[in-house]
Amino acid sequence: MANNGDPNTKRPEQELVITRVFGAPRELVFKAWTEPEHFVHWWGPKGYTTPFCTIDLRPGGIMHQCMRSPEGREVWTKGVFREVVVPERIVLTDSFADAEGNVVSPTHYGMSPEWPLETLLTVTFDEQAGETKVTLRHAGIPSGAERDGAQQGWVETVDRLAEYLAQA
Amino acid sequence: MPTDTLHSTFAALADPTRRAILARLASGGEASVKELAEPFEMTLPAVSKHLKVLERAGLISRGREAQSRPCRLEAGPLREVSDWVEQYRRFWEQSFDRLDDYLHELRRGENEDGEQW
Numbered sequence: 001m002a003n004n005g006d007p008n009t010k011r012p013e014q015e016l017v018i019t020r021v022f023g024a025p026r027e028l029v030f031k032a033w034t035e036p037e038h039f040v041h042w043w044g045p046k047g048y049t050t051p052f053c054t055i056d057l058r059p060g061g062i063m064h065q066c067m068r069s070p071e072g073r074e075v076w077t078k079g080v081f082r083e084v085v086v087p088e089r090i091v092l093t094d095s096f097a098d099a100e101g102n103v104v105s106p107t108h109y110g111m112s113p114e115w116p117l118e119t120l121l122t123v124t125f126d127e128q129a130g131e132t133k134v135t136l137r138h139a140g141i142p143s144g145a146e147r148d149g150a151q152q153g154w155v156e157t158v159d160r161l162a163e164y165l166a167q168a
Numbered sequence: 169m170p171t172d173t174l175h176s177t178f179a180a181l182a183d184p185t186r187r188a189i190l191a192r193l194a195s196g197g198e199a200s201v202k203e204l205a206e207p208f209e210m211t212l213p214a215v216s217k218h219l220k221v222l223e224r225a226g227l228i229s230r231g232r233e234a235q236s237r238p239c240r241l242e243a244g245p246l247r248e249v250s251d252w253v254e255q256y257r258r259f260w261e262q263s264f265d266r267l268d269d270y271l272h273e274l275r276r277g278e279n280e281d282g283e284q285w
Contacts, residue, residue, distance in 0.1 A: 016256055
């Protein structure tokens with residue numbers, strides 16, 4: 001039951017889904033996401049900077065960027081576009097990388113070895129009366145779950161249990 | 169975050185029966201093996217096997233007092249996994265906050281000097 005990252009075989013339960021409505025036209029939001037001169041202004045948690053970013057916006061094109069923490073720690077990531085529909089939708093892989101653009105293991109940056117080498121990001125931009133609803137799906141499953149052959153549901157389980165823990 | 173713990177937690181969570189057992193313990197508190205086996209068409213030894221995996225992963229503990237050895241949910245490892253998922257959620261939520269600010273900035277600039285983005 002190996003899942004090779006084909007978006008059609010992904011199940012919603014495996015995804016982290018985040019939705020946000022931005023008060024800007026869709027073309028602008030899409031540009032902000034797909035042009036480096038805009039992207040570097042917002043990508044990453046609060047206080048982080050993006051000192052390097054290249055985006056080759058076409059299927060098979062590469063996105064390669066570096067994120068720097070307030071303490072100066074750098075994390076390089078890289079993606080390959082699977083789908084580009086201007087200004088509606090992008091689908092791209094997401095991996096940890098080095099400065100040369102080689103994919104590296106998540107453990108290189110102290111992440112769990114269970115995090116797959118590659119995750120899949122699907123971003124859709126929906127226009128709603130001058131505003132833009134962005135839906136981000138971050139799909140990835142721990143390889144341990146794949147090996148056990150039953151992969152769906154873990155994010156939901158964790159969410160549900162996290163709620164329980166919050167009460168405990 | 170100790171990755172060996174995450175590893176065994178994920179392996180334990182990979183099975184739907186084990187997730188159902190955890191969900192049952194999360195909502196209903198302590199339960200015996202027999203009680204946990206009821207919703208499944210499984211033998212007691214088969215359920216015991218799942219419980220052993222959960223116990224080894226530190227996801228449940230089992231009482232020593234009674235013969236039924238009631239199972240209870242242990243929060244520690246789950247907290248680590250949910251922290252890990254949370255890390256990604258925070259990343260995107262915070263990025264979106266910044267994107268929102270940036271878009272406002274862009275549009276303000278556009279209005280002030282009439283420039284197109």
